[in-house]
Amino acid sequence: MSEEYKSGSKLERVLKSGQFAVTGECGPPRGADPEVIRKKCSLLKDKADAFNITDNQTSVVRMSSIASSVIMMQEGMEPVMQMVCRDRNRIAIQSDILGGAALGIKNMLCLSGDHQKFGDHPQSKNVFDLDSIQLIYTVKKMRDEHKFLGGEEIKGAPKLFIGAAENPFADPFEIRVPRLAKKVAAGVDFIQTQCIFNVPKFEEWMKRVVDRGLHENVYILGGLTPFKSFGMAKYMANNVPGMDVPEDLLKRMKDTPKEKQAEEGINIAVETLERLKQIKGVAGVHIMAIEWEEKVGEIAQRGGLLPRPNL
Amino acid sequence: MVIGERKPFDEIMKMIEGHNKIMVLGCGGCVTVCLTGGHDEVKVLSSQIRMAREKDGKPLEIIEKTIERQCDPEYIEGIQPLLPEVDAILSMACGAGVNFVAETYLGKPVYPALNTTFVGGSKKEGYYVERCQTCGDCKLYYTAGICPIARCSKSLLNGPCGGSTKGKCEIDPEVDCAWQLIIDRLNSLDQMDRYEEFMAVNDWRTNRDGGPRKMIREDFQR
Numbered sequence: 001m002s003e004e005y006k007s008g009s010k011l012e013r014v015l016k017s018g019q020f021a022v023t024g025e026c027g028p029p030r031g032a033d034p035e036v037i038r039k040k041c042s043l044l045k046d047k048a049d050a051f052n053i054t055d056n057q058t059s060v061v062r063m064s065s066i067a068s069s070v071i072m073m074q075e076g077m078e079p080v081m082q083m084v085c086r087d088r089n090r091i092a093i094q095s096d097i098l099g100g101a102a103l104g105i106k107n108m109l110c111l112s113g114d115h116q117k118f119g120d121h122p123q124s125k126n127v128f129d130l131d132s133i134q135l136i137y138t139v140k141k142m143r144d145e146h147k148f149l150g151g152e153e154i155k156g157a158p159k160l161f162i163g164a165a166e167n168p169f170a171d172p173f174e175i176r177v178p179r180l181a182k183k184v185a186a187g188v189d190f191i192q193t194q195c196i197f198n199v200p201k202f203e204e205w206m207k208r209v210v211d212r213g214l215h216e217n218v219y220i221l222g223g224l225t226p227f228k229s230f231g232m233a234k235y236m237a238n239n240v241p242g243m244d245v246p247e248d249l250l251k252r253m254k255d256t257p258k259e260k261q262a263e264e265g266i267n268i269a270v271e272t273l274e275r276l277k278q279i280k281g282v283a284g285v286h287i288m289a290i291e292w293e294e295k296v297g298e299i300a301q302r303g304g305l306l307p308r309p310n311l
Numbered sequence: 312m313v314i315g316e317r318k319p320f321d322e323i324m325k326m327i328e329g330h331n332k333i334m335v336l337g338c339g340g341c342v343t344v345c346l347t348g349g350h351d352e353v354k355v356l357s358s359q360i361r362m363a364r365e366k367d368g369k370p371l372e373i374i375e376k377t378i379e380r381q382c383d384p385e386y387i388e389g390i391q392p393l394l395p396e397v398d399a400i401l402s403m404a405c406g407a408g409v410n411f412v413a414e415t416y417l418g419k420p421v422y423p424a425l426n427t428t429f430v431g432g433s434k435k436e437g438y439y440v441e442r443c444q445t446c447g448d449c450k451l452y453y454t455a456g457i458c459p460i461a462r463c464s465k466s467l468l469n470g471p472c473g474g475s476t477k478g479k480c481e482i483d484p485e486v487d488c489a490w491q492l493i494i495d496r497l498n499s500l501d502q503m504d505r506y507e508e509f510m511a512v513n514d515w516r517t518n519r520d521g522g523p524r525k526m527i528r529e530d531f532q533r
Contacts (some may be wrong), residue, residue: 086465090512112472115464117482126465133469134512149512167473172494178507179470185509194473241474241481 006143006189007161009106010078011050013311014284015190015219020277021284022305023080023192023221024048024296026072028063034071037063040293041075047297048287049308050107052192055082059119066100073104080163081105084113089129090138090149097142101158109163109192110135133186136164140187162187167194168205169244177208184218191218192286195225195236198244199275206279215281222276225288226295227265230254266295266302273303312341312432313405314439315348315425317356323401324363326422330371330398335360335424336390336412337377338404345439348403348425350377356403356424381408387415394419430461447517447524453505455496462489468510 005012014021024044029036044051053072055065069079081100088096100108112132116124130138138149139162146157164183168176180191196202202222209215227233230253237245249268256264269287276282285303289295300306317323327333335357343349357373364371374393378386381404394400399420402409406427413421429441444461450468451458460466464482471490474481478491497503515521 112465112467114474115482117464128465128467129515130512131465131467131469132472133509137509137512165473170471170473171475171477171488172471172491175470175494175506178503182469182507182509241476 007106007159009050009161010311011080011107012161012189014049014309017309017311019309020305021219021221022048022300022308023050023052023284023286024293025052025054025286025288025290026068026079026293027054027057027291028065028068030060030062032063037068037071038075041072041077043293044296045075045077046308047300047306050078050080052080052082052109052286052288055084055111055113056087056119057082057114059086059114059116059121061120066096066103066105069100069105070103078107079105080107080109082109082111083135084111085128085130085132085135086113086116086126089127093130093135093138094142094148097139097158097160098154101160106159107161107163108139109165110139110188111165132164133182136162136183136186136188144187161189163190163192164188165194166191167242168196168202169194169198170242173205176205177212177214180209180214180218181212184214188218190221190283192221193223194242195223195288196272196276197236197249198246199272201244202276203279206281210281215283219283220281221284221286222279222282223286223288224269224272224276224299225290226269226292226299227253227261228292229258229261229265230256233265266298269299270302273299273305277303312344312430313407314345314428314431314441315342315405316428317347317352317403318424318426320359320363323356323422323424324360327360327371327399327401332372332374332397334374334376334390334393334397334400336381336400336402336404337375338381338402338408339377340380340382340404340408342403342405342408342425343377345433346437348405353377353403356401381405382411384411384415387412391416445518446515447521448514450510453508453510454493455500455502455505457489457493457496459489459493462487462492468513470506 026040053065053068056062065081069081072079110132116122116126139160141147142158143160146154166180233250233253236243273285287296287299335353337350337353338348353375357375380386401422401424402412403424409421409423430443431439431441433439441461446460459468464480471488475488478488480486480488497506
């Protein structure tokens with residue numbers, strides 16, 4: 001591995017080479033059957049550079065992100081291990097970072113995590129010992145200073161490419177770029193954004209990002225989620241916090257005959273992808289086809305992003 | 312002040328099952344102000360208990376008493392002469408009061424009639440909201456007087472999560488996003504530069520995580 005790389009992950013190498021990167025996403029199962037992951041992997045393999053493995057997303061108990069990441073690596077693919085601050089204190093977080101790195105994980109995504117109220121254990125105690133920005137700081141300190149948060153030296157520091165999420169559509173809008181600046185200052189290497197439906201608003205956010213020069217210090221991957229149906233579009237517009245689905249997109253899905261809605265959803269995603277490629281400072285795309293993994297390849301293919309570079 | 316809410320009646324009845332004479336002990340402090348554990352509430356709860364036990368054919372005698380504060384030994388000691396008469400004390404104070412009474416009278420069962428809910432204040436009469444989590448290291452200078460630890464559902468210190476929508480928290484459209492309030496106030500005070508400061512990883516030792524806390528005024532110790 002070359003010294004100039006932080007972790008040497010494929011994702012890092014693609015981004016550093018200046019090519020438009022593609023990441024996908026894989027949600028672990030609600031059970032102990034590894035075949036579920038393997039099956040999803042077979043649909044996703046070679047369709048992107050790396051794949052996020054979610055960490056108990058929406059606060060529903062699932063197979064752990066670390067274990068699922070390892071299963072994915074056994075399939076010859078590169079995971080981005082997600083980690084939320086909701087379920088672990090700094091002792092468990094640092095321990096899992098060491099464990100993940102020891103098992104060969106090279107990318108990690110630092111998140112606050114959905115509130116447990118939404119999940120299947122709303123009775124649970126949440127942790128939030130750290131917030132997502134402090135988590136970025138923690139991983140960077142471990143990787144670059146070879147030190148734990150407590151100050152003790154690490155023998156065998158974890159080499160991880162550090163990612164985080166950002167939602168350009170959440171409120172208050174005016175602090176969404178300053179918030180990104182805080183993440184950059186804390187040491188984040190790449191950002192995956194919330195699903196982009198409102199492209200003009202995303203462009204406005206990116207303009208502010210570029211004006212501050214942040215794009216020179218962090219790789220930004222725009223988030224894409226295809227609608228499966230008008231029902232899903234409506235649900236995302238009305239029920240998912242921080243999601244911005246413009247009226248004209250909703251109407252377009254509504255006016256499409258039911259049997260053609262899935263196809264139209266893919267069309268919208270591909271059109272959005274084409275626009276993202278034109279925006280200054282956008283370094284790649286993060287395709288989140290929720291329980292629709294077989295479509296990641298189709299979107300990437302139609303967007304001219306396949307085959308993926310072999311770095 | 313400390314806010315408390317009365318426990319469900321059935322839970323209270325279960326606790327005092329088997330006792331024939333109890334004291335219902337009110338507190339003149341916070342719980343009087345928030346209308347859940349003062350003199351008036353002692354009267355109401357006592358008559359409810361009497362009626363219920365009467366109906367079950369197991370009448371119960373009650374001594375109604377409200378003291379200045381249950382978190383202060385000086386006032387708690389005042390009830391001692393009445394205690395030989397009762398089997399148990401049903402305290403209508405906050406959890407701190409219940410603990411103090413229990414520590415003072417080791418031989419007497421003490422039961423809580425309230426759930427202690429939070430430290431806060433009243434927005435209007437009968438409407439109470441949480442404002443402090445007693446973390447032990449006040450950060451309100453940085454956040455324009457609005458506490459992210461008590462009021463952000465995730466206690467985030469470096470800004471809102473991605474779920475903040477139109478000023479509201481992702482967990483409930485009735486709950487204000489603390490960070491929206493902080494940003495609005497920082498803006499109006501022209502202190503937005505404070506937002507850009509990285510809030511370091513928190514030291515939770517001053518919080519309950521460091522173990523039970525105490526505060527000692529040395530000049531008062533002899």
